Every structure is written in C-alpha cells, then in structure tokens.
Amino acid sequence: MRVAIGADHGGYALKDELKGFIESLGHEVVDVGAHELDPADDFPDFAKPLAESVAANYAHRGIMICGSGVGASVAANKVRGVRASVCHDTYSAHQGVEHDDMNVLCMGARIIGGELARELASAFLSAEFAPEERFQRRLDKVLDMESRFGG
Secondary structure, X not given: OEEEEEEOOOOHHHHHHHHHHHHHOOOEEEEOOOOOOOOOOOOHHHHHHHHHHHHOOOOXXXXXXXXXXXXXXXXXXXXXXXXXXXXXXXXXXHHHHHHHOOOEEEEEOOOOOHHHHHHHHHHHHHOOOOOOHHHXXXXXXXXXXXXXXXX
C-alpha cells in the first residue's frame, strides 16, 4: 500500500520515526513534508498535499501528524474524498477504517509517543472497510453530505 505521511514542526520528529516503521510493514511511503524542521511552518501546508494525494488515489491512505492531531484532522477533512480523524487509541485507529472507511489517520506528537504511534499506524494500515450493510449505509450518508455541502 502507498502511504502518504506528513507533519508540521510539531510532528516532524515523529514523522521521521514512523517512516521506517511503515516501510518495515511492507508499505511504500510518500513523504509530503515537512522536509526540514521549521518552527514557523503551518499544518495546513502539509495536510493539504497529503489529503489531495489520498483523494486522488495516488496514496491509498495518509498519516498526518501535528502537535495535537486536531488541526491536521480539520484541515485534511476539507478535501473532498478524505475521511480523517484523530486517533490516540488502537481501537479507534482500526475501527475508523472498518466502520467509517477512514483514510487519513491524524496523531498528536505532543500527546503520544513513538511506541503508541507505531501501534496506531499498524492498526490503521492493517484494517479494511467492513462491507456490512449498516456501515455502507452510513458511509453513503456521509458521502451524500460531502457532495451536497462541499468537502
């Protein structure tokens, strides 16, 4: 699977730590930046290309890291076709894919450490959307909202 990864200054170190781990799971990593530590950079500048790569199916999934994960999630969800969420527990990281077809995992580097980030990435990347009628029905309603109200 091709996985886009991005981070602002708040998640820069954790992003670099996760890249090798994701590759060790057999995935291809596309790093959308930041490519250098800049305390003045802004999370939307990295969430946007990450989300666009997922929406365009260039990357199958994305992992975006900022200080809390919240700003990254808010920004990524502005791109039509992206379903991003902050997850700081493994249940949400896999359940978000299985039930809600989440395609971007957002994490806060100031909230969690490297070990939990690896567990979250693994849970997220190994999960598959469950094709049960109730999950598809709910996803269809979300997609309808996106088509009617923007993304």
